[in-house]
Structures are given as structure tokens and as C-alpha cells.
Amino acid sequence: MKLLLVTIRKRAGSDEVSKRETILEGSEIHIGRAVSMEICLPDIGVDYQHATVEMRDGKLMMKAAGVGGIKVDGADRDEADLGTDSVKIGRFTFRGEPARDGADAVMVMEEAAAAEAPTHKRRGKRQLENVLPSRRMLAWVFSLTIIGVFLGWPMYDVMQREAPASEPIVVEGMARTDVPKPTIMEIAWTSGPISQAHSMIENDCAACHQRPFEMTTNNACLACHATTQNHADTAQHPVLSLENSRCASCHKEHNGGLEPTAVAETACFQCHSNIQSVSPNSKFPNITDFDVDHPPFKLALVQTVEQADGMLEPQVQRVTFEPNKPLIEQSGLKFPHNKHLQAGGVKSPRGMEQLNCASCHEILPGGKLMRTVDMERDCARCHQMTFNAAGIERTLPHANEDEVARILENYYIAAALEGGVTSETAPEPVKRKRKRRIAGQNTNEQRAVALSDNDRGIAIEWARREALVQMDTIFGVRLCGTCHEAQKFPDEAGVERWRVQPALIQRQWMVKGGFAHDPHKAMECTSCHEAPKSERSNDVLMPDLASCQSCHKGSDEPDGARAECVTCHEYHIDSREPMSPEHAEIFHARASERQQSPKQK
Numbered sequence: 022m023k024l025l026l027v028t029i030r031k032r033a034g035s036d037e038v039s040k041r042e043t044i045l046e047g048s049e050i051h052i053g054r055a056v057s058m059e060i061c062l063p064d065i066g067v068d069y070q071h072a073t074v075e076m077r078d079g080k081l082m083m084k085a086a087g088v089g090g091i092k093v094d095g096a097d098r099d100e101a102d103l104g105t106d107s108v109k110i111g112r113f114t115f116r117g118e119p120a121r122d123g124a125d126a127v128m129v130m131e132e133a134a135a136a137e138a139p140t141h142k143r144r145g146k147r148q149l150e151n152v153l154p155s156r157r158m159l160a161w162v163f164s165l166t167i168i169g170v171f172l173g174w175p176m177y178d179v180m181q182r183e184a185p186a187s188e189p190i191v192v193e194g195m196a197r198t199d200v201p202k203p204t205i206m207e208i209a210w211t212s213g214p215i216s217q218a219h220s221m222i223e224n225d226c227a228a229c230h231q232r233p234f235e236m237t238t239n240n241a242c243l244a245c246h247a248t249t250q251n252h253a254d255t256a257q258h259p260v261l262s263l264e265n266s267r268c269a270s271c272h273k274e275h276n277g278g279l280e281p282t283a284v285a286e287t288a289c290f291q292c293h294s295n296i297q298s299v300s301p302n303s304k305f306p307n308i309t310d311f312d313v314d315h316p317p318f319k320l321a322l323v324q325t326v327e328q329a330d331g332m333l334e335p336q337v338q339r340v341t342f343e344p345n346k347p348l349i350e351q352s353g354l355k356f357p358h359n360k361h362l363q364a365g366g367v368k369s370p371r372g373m374e375q376l377n378c379a380s381c382h383e384i385l386p387g388g389k390l391m392r393t394v395d396m397e398r399d400c401a402r403c404h405q406m407t408f409n410a411a412g413i414e415r416t417l418p419h420a421n422e423d424e425v426a427r428i429l430e431n432y433y434i435a436a437a438l439e440g441g442v443t444s445e446t447a448p449e450p451v452k453r454k455r456k457r458r459i460a461g462q463n464t465n466e467q468r469a470v471a472l473s474d475n476d477r478g479i480a481i482e483w484a485r486r487e488a489l490v491q492m493d494t495i496f497g498v499r500l501c502g503t504c505h506e507a508q509k510f511p512d513e514a515g516v517e518r519w520r521v522q523p524a525l526i527q528r529q530w531m532v533k534g535g536f537a538h539d540p541h542k543a544m545e546c547t548s549c550h551e552a553p554k555s556e557r558s559n560d561v562l563m564p565d566l567a568s569c570q571s572c573h574k575g576s577d578e579p580d581g582a583r584a585e586c587v588t589c590h591e592y593h594i595d596s597r598e599p600m601s602p603e604h605a606e607i608f609h610a611r612a613s614e615r616q617q618s619p620k621q622k
Contacts, residue, residue, distance in 0.1 A: 022046065022049075023126075024045045024081075025042060025044060025121070025122060025127045025128070026045055026060065026130060027127060027128070028042075028132070029132065031133070050073065050075070053067060053068055053069050053071040058070065066112075068088060072084060072087070076125060080103075081102070081103040083100065083115065092108065092109040093108055102117075113130055113131070113132050113133070115128060117129070175210050213277060215274060215275060215277075216274060216277060216278050217279050218279065219281065229241050229242075245600050246599050247604070249593055249599055290308070293305070293309075312581075317565070318341075319339045319341050319533070320527075321531075322348065323350050323352060323527060324337070324338045347561075352559055354505060354506075355502075355503065357557060358553065362552055362553045369403040370405070377546075381399045384539070389529075389535055389538070390528065408428075417500065426519070429495075430488040433488045436451075437481065437483055437484040440454045446483075447483060451479070501521045505523070507519055507520065508520055531563075535589055535591055550564065
């Protein structure tokens with residue numbers, strides 16, 4: 022059916038009439054208040070689907086579809102012939118006209134003015150309209166009330182307060198204890214909860230908002246965060262100074278959370294997607310997504326060891342972690358991981374002991390660094406520093422070559438002077454067994470057991486040679502040499518001394534990143550670190566970029582782990598405490614006081 026709809030509207034209080042013609046097609050034309058109807062009637066007295074219009078046996082028929090029904094001459098009807106009847110639905114009147122302009126039928130819809138529209142019987146009597154002001158007047162009253170209570174009153178209260186000094190907030194300002202509590206209107210005006218990092222000054226709005234209705238300035242931030250450094254070294258990249266950047270462009274407050282830091286990686290990509298346009302001297306590649314074009318990791322590793330003033334000095338270089346190219350570090354250790362992670366355990370004084378990564382490695386608070394492996398705490402239960410001489414077991418100190426040399430030399434000198442040494446290489450004065458001097462013996466008997474000066478010199482010379490031989494074994498082969506690289510260096514007198522290379526493993530391989538272990542606690546260590554397969558002590562057991570990307574899939578993969586830049590990278594160049602020392606002291610004191618009195622406001 023092709024229906025020509027003629028809409029006639031008359032404005033209230035005017036003789037002006039508007040007329041519009043619309044072509045509607047379909048086997049049925051639906052009428053109702055719902056916007057999905059072909060003919061939508063914006064009247065509360067009309068059902069969502071009120072009636073349908075169709076051609077039946079050459080006649081234009083209207084049939085009621087809702088509970089409101091249709092009216093013909095004031096009487097409710099279920100169906101009407103628009104060719105002979107005039108139908109009312111709400112304030113709308115429908116009638117039919119002869120077909121024209123190629124349409125199968127013509128239907129005229131005339132809308133009465135809103136003031137003249139009859140009220141539907143289900144709406145009841147509008148009694149309040151007779152006693153209340155007009156809706157326009159009520160809207161003005163409520164609008165002005167809201168503006169006065171929630172805008173005018175807080176503005177007046179803020180403007181009456183004493184303005185802070187023009188200079189940046191000083192330390193004494195943060196230490197104030199007379200900060201007035203925010204009023205109810207100020208609380209209502211707050212855009213959201215403050216972060217935990219700034220919870221100590223949540224009632225002191227003026228600490229950040231120095232002037233009413235002005236954005237927080239950098240001076241307000243730097244008054245507390247005085248030691249915060251730039252994002253890059255401005256000596257090499259002057260254009261990257263933060264003087265023209267607002268702290269608040271990245272640090273968003275009143276959003277709750279632990280820290281007021283924006284984590285969206287788009288903030289970083291604004292510069293790093295075309296880094297040369299910002300800093301022409303930069304050697305960084307362009308980066309637009311962690312999963313797409315992040316460069317390979319560069320690790321700070323000990324590559325060589327040089328002697329300086331009798332000490333072994335590590336030489337650190339940053340090395341690119343390339344695929345299928347194993348990294349090595351001159352750590353000074355002889356420590357293959359695979360021998361310590363054998364399935365059947367390792368031999369210890371207590372029997373076979375099954376070790377795992379946590380047996381020696383412990384994550385420090387914060388999760389970014391591991392506790393340094395300590396010989397006495399982590400290794401000595403298996404690798405005991407003992408020296409067995411004449412059936413007597415002696416414990417030697419760790420990491421003190423001079424003390425070990427002194428203990429060995431004193432031991433052999435004492436044995437040589439006492440006599441009775443059975444070694445084939447020992448001279449006669451050392452082999453000769455002497456009686457011990459006993460209290461109460463006369464002087465002649467004491468002289469009988471004493472060595473002559475010549476024999477004493479021979480005994481001491483032999484003792485020192487034996488101590489050196491024993492040191493070669495202890496430092497180079499058996500004890501120290503089991504786990505460490507060791508070398509001989511001449512001292513100032515030209516005497517060769519042993520120097521054991523300490524463990525020179527870098528405290529942090531990824532110096533430009535801040536990887537955290539805590540979010541990965543649910544994973545096995547060997548998921549990322551292939552320690553069970555490592556047969557060399559100088560292996561760097563770090564996962565490569567592809568290993569990280571297998572979980573951290575970048576911004577295009579919402580199901581992957583987080584991959585924002587700040588997940589691993591600090592924005593500012595120095596890892597100092599974010600506050601100046603003076604402010605930090607006050608901050609921690611107030612935090613401690615608040616913890617002791619959590620209910621005190």
C-alpha cells in the first residue's frame with residue numbers, strides 16, 4: 022500500500038496553519054507514541070502502538086491496537102472506515118480523502134493545538150496546575166537555587182579566605198596543623214576522591230590550589246617535589262625541559278587510586294612516535310606500540326674486569342639483547358644453575374636437598390629488585406669454608422683474603438715452632454718433637470725445648486712456604502676457587518697476594534626499565550628464566566622482548582597484560598624520593614600520626 026499522509030498543524034493562539042505531505046509505504050502503517058512507529062504521535066495519552074492502517078477491499082481502514090482504543094463521534098470503536106468516519110486519537114484527528122498523486126489512499130492527520138488538546142481520561146485531573154506557578158517559573162526558581170547553593174555559596178566562602186602568599190608554598194605551610202576542614206559545600210564541589218599519595222593534605226585545598234579558580238601551577242607542585250628531575254638530560258636535549266609543561270598534564274588528581282599518574286601510553290607516543298622532531302639528537306627509535314616496534318632490550322652487563330690499586334674493578338657496558346644470541350656477563354663466578362636445580366636434589370651436609378629458585382633468590386619489597394645472594398646466609402649451608410689441619414677443622418672467613426692468609430701463616434708457624442711435623446718436605450728442626458713447657462719447670466729445662474735462632478729461622482721460612490702452598494690450593498682450587506675466579510697480584514712490597522674476584526653481577530640489568538616481580542608471582546620463575554638449562558656461570562638468564570610480548574600484547578589487544586610505557590619505565594630521570602627531604606620528613610610524620618589515630622580528622 023502507498024499512502025499519502027497529509028499533516029495539518031495549527032499553532033496555539035494563532036491562525037497560522039502548517040501543512041505537510043509524506044508518502045508512506047507498507048502493507049500496514051503503524052500509529053503510536055513509540056519512535057519506531059511510521060506515524061509517531063508525541064502525546065502521553067497515546068499508547069506506544071495505538072492503531073494500524075491498512076487497505077481492505079478498497080477501503081482505508083483503521084484498527085485499534087492498544088488499550089486506549091479509537092474514538093468515532095465520541096464513542097470507543099475497535100475499527101473504523103476512514104472514508105466515512107472521522108477518528109480521534111489523543112489530540113489528533115484522522116480522516117480519509119480520495120486517492121491522488123499516484124497514491125493508493127490519502128489520509129489527513131490534523132493536530133489540535135496543545136492548549137486545546139483534550140486530556141486523556143487515564144491522566145486524571147491536573148489539580149496542581151491550579152495552585153502552582155507555571156513550569157517555566159518553577160524551572161527558573163530551581164535553577165537559581167542550585168546556582169546559588171552549589172556555586173555562589175562556595176565561591177563566596179573561598180573568596181573570603183586569606184589568599185596564600187605569591188611565592189611558592191614553603192615547608193612551613195605544609196606543616197600547618199590549623200588547616201580548616203572543608204565545608205559541606207566544598208565537599209559537594211569536589212570532583213572526586215584524592216589519591217592516596219596526597220591523602221595527608223586532602224583537607225588543605227590551598228596546598229595545591231593557590232588561587233581560586235586557577236589551575237594548579239608547577240610552582241605549587243615543585244614546592245614539595247623539589248628534587249624531581251626532568252624527563253631527560255637537558256644538557257644533551259635542551260628542548261626537553263619541563264619548564265613549559267604542566268605537571269598536571271600527566272598527574273591527574275581527584276581520580277582516586279594510589280598515585281595521581283596518567284598511564285595512557287598515548288601521552289608518551291605524542292613525542293616518541295616521531296622522537297627526532299622533538300629532539301633531533303636523540304638516538305632512540307620511534308615507538309608507537311609495545312607489541313609492534315619496541316626496540317630489543319639493552320642490558321647493563323659486566324664485560325671486562327680490570328685491576329686498579331690491587332682491586333678488581335668491573336667494566337660495565339650496555340649490550341643489546343639480540344634474538345638467538347646468548348648474553349654473557351663476566352660475573353667472576355663459577356656457578357652453573359643446572360647443577361643446583363637437579364631433579365634429585367644436591368648433596369649437602371644434611372643429605373640430599375632439593376633446591377628451587379626461591380632457595381637463594383628473594384624479592385625485595387616493591388618487587389623491582391632481588392635480595393643480594395649472601396654466602397653466609399644462602400650458600401654456607403652447603404659450601405662450608407673449612408680448613409682441616411692435623412685432624413682439627415677450622416672455619417675460614419669469607420671474602421677476606423688477607424685474614425685467610427694470616428690464619429694459615431699463623432697456623433703453620435705455630436706447628437713448626439712446636440715441632441713433630443711428619444711432612445717429608447719439613448726440615449729437621451720442624452720434624453724434631455719438643456716437649457711442652459710446663460709451669461714450675463726450672464729455667465734449664467725451658468731452655469732445653471727452645472729452638473736456636475738459626476733453627477727458628479728455618480722453621481718459620483718453611484711454615485710460610487707451606488702456608489703459600491695451602492693458599493694456592495684454597496684460593497685457586499678447593500674452597501674459594503670452587504665458586505670464584507681468583508688471581509695473584511703483587512702487593513706494594515712485590516709479594517704476590519691472592520685476590521678473589523667477588524660476584525660482579527649487576528644489581529639491575531635493565532637500568533632504563535623498572536620491571537616488577539610482584540605482578541608475576543603467580544608464574545613459575547622458569548617461565549621466563551631458563552635456569553635449569555644453564556650450564557655456564559656467565560649466562561644472563563633474562564627473557565627477551567618476544568617473551569614479554571607473548572603476554573604484554575600492546576594497546577590493540579585488550580585481553581593481554583598491561584603494556585603501557587609507565588608499566589616498566591619511570592618518567593623522570595632520577596629515582597629519588599619524589600619529595601624534597603624537608604617535605605618528606607613532615608609528610609611521613611603526619612602519615613605516622615594519622616596511622617596512630619585513624620579516626621581523628
